[in-house]
Amino acid sequence: MDISIKTFGELTILRDGQPADLPPSKLTRALFAYLLLTARPHRRDRLCEIFWDGPDDPKGALCWSLSKIRPLINSVNSERLVADRERVTLQSSDIEIDIRTAIAQVNDPSTSLNELLSINKHLKEPFLDGIDLPERDIFQQWLYNERKDIETLHCQILARLSSDPNIALTDRLIFTQQWEALKPFSRKATDQLLTQMELVGRTSEAEALKLEFTKRFQAAGIDWHHDSVKANSESGHVSEATQNITEDAIAGREPLSRQKIQFCTAKDGARIAYATIGKGLPIVKAANWFSHLEHDWSAPVWSPLFRELALDHHFIRYDERGNGLSDWNVDDISFDSFVTDLETVVDTCNVEKFALLGISQGASVSIEYAIRHPQRVSHLILFGGYAAGWRIGATKDIIKQREAIMTLTETGWGQDNPAYRQIFSSTFMPSANPEELDWFNEFQRLTTSPENAVRFLSVFGDIDVRHQLAKVSVPTLVIHSLGDLRIPVDTGRNIAATIPNAEFVGLESDGHLLLGREPASKVFIDAVKAFIRP
Known part of the structure; x- marks a missing residue:
């Protein structure tokens, strides 16, 4: 059975070309759209939190909605909705989705003018019209972000149409006006609009607009001035400066939509979730605590680093067992299993x-x-690492303090009051602002259960690879924040001094985890790329 889905306007499912009757429940339709467009596994408890935070039986409500979705997209030969005890996934690789097709066509330089004009027409329709859930903040924020992405996609098309020499200059001017209306602070859109108005002889209007744009950008604290763009006098074709529309590319959340999340099975049967994205020299990131493949790309900590690495590398990462999208209910959480x-x-x-x-x-x-496996590792990069856990060589007082924190973890983890989790936040990212700390507190709760958090803390205390350091034979780069409050910088220096020929880079930061906005984050990326460059 062929299935295609229309997301522009009202959500529509076509089965062999015929519209299917959608469930009357708006929550169920919203759940379907969310599973379809996120295209990744979701934990059942997270879906319950997003859509059914109020009912007495959210798990039952989720099961009911899934039972209404399943017959819409499953067939005898294709089980697209896959749900187990922990996760729900809607596999849509063989489903034609209008927005996915539009994105592919916009990103394809060979897309014809008629195809672009058709996409532009569809993008004027409201996206997922009629499934807003104002009382569900998490879903509504996701939907808002999706619509902002659609708006940015629309700007990409308008930018291409506004500079296409096969379109009459007067029509290109209309497309440019629409582009500028959607992106009022785009230098390229405003500059191109003024240039085209000058080309069609509307000089006085262009001068008035120039004053308006100057005031607009100044009020926003942005430096702006207009230089007439060189144009071909016959075609009015704008120069390459205005054809460069990367400013309006979907850069914010696109990598999340392009990453591929799959599962593999460990030796003991635990399912490990891993994600792959990008092309080029492979980089594998070993799992660490506090990760979640579904949410990492929007994180102020991981997101900027991951995006940069994925730009020109085949980037592979995975969630630790007991954490993120990997199985939480596992018997073995140990260094060897890691x-x-x-x-x-x-x-x-x-x-x-x-x-x-x-x-x-x-x-x-x-x-x-x-x-x-030295033959498989081309380069080894260690950041904020340690060779010996907190129990190794610790005094009785230190052990008591750590064990007290583990007791607090068991009772305080996942509670609505984030005061306990702040103990971790303040040492992981001391310079974080209130919004970043709020994110980190919530992120901890999403990544694992209180029981597993305690198990992780205990296992970390017994790690000891000090005897292995001198055996490392691959090129190694050790990076450490000079003011790291969780793992002192001397720990990183000792690792670098013991591993043969290892390089050391100290970062001007106090974070055990780097915030993407701090300068040390760029230093980190530059150091890694320079180190692994062929």
């Missing part, structure tokens, strides 16, 4: 040689992997 899970992911992805990135406790896992 290493074998990394082995499983690498083997599943079939990458023969790659750069290995280890962050925090992922550094010790990466060290162990590099010892076992």
